[in-house]
Amino acid sequence: MCLAIPCKVVEIIxxxxxxxAIAExxxxxxxxxxxxxxxxxxIGDYILIHTGYALEVLSEEDAKLSLEAWEELFKALEEMEQ
Structure with missing residues (x-):
């Protein structure tokens, strides 16, 4: 299983x-x-990247939902470490 965080495309080369895509x-x-x-x-699209390949283009809405979920996870993990 792989986990991918949506990245925003900032450049196409x-x-x-x-x-x-250069994504950030x-x-x-x-x-x-x-x-x-x-x-x-x-430029401006959100993509999922695994092992150097873009696997999927996400809608902005789906990317935002995913990013919010990742932020909640990171926050929960940080709280567990304290």
């Missing part, structure tokens, strides 16, 4: 004939190959 979550940027997606990715 092309290298060696392949398209990549909390200031951390990562590059994701777009070849597995069947729809066009635009």
């Amino acid at each position: 092309e290298e060696d004939g392949e398209k990549y 979550y909390k200031g951390v940027k990562q590059k994701a190959k777009l070849t597995l997606l069947d729809k066009e990715v635009k």
Whole structure:
């Protein structure tokens, strides 16, 4: 099982004939190959990334719901550590 946090696409680049998204979550940027997606990715879209590949494009609403759930989890884990 893999867990992925939605990342916001901030740049689209092309290298060696392949398209990549540069996506960001909390200031951390990562590059994701777009070849597995069947729809066009635009700057501002949210994507799920696993092992360097974008696996899914999320609606903004779904991304926000997922990000809220992640924040709740992080907060609960932080409280458990105290």
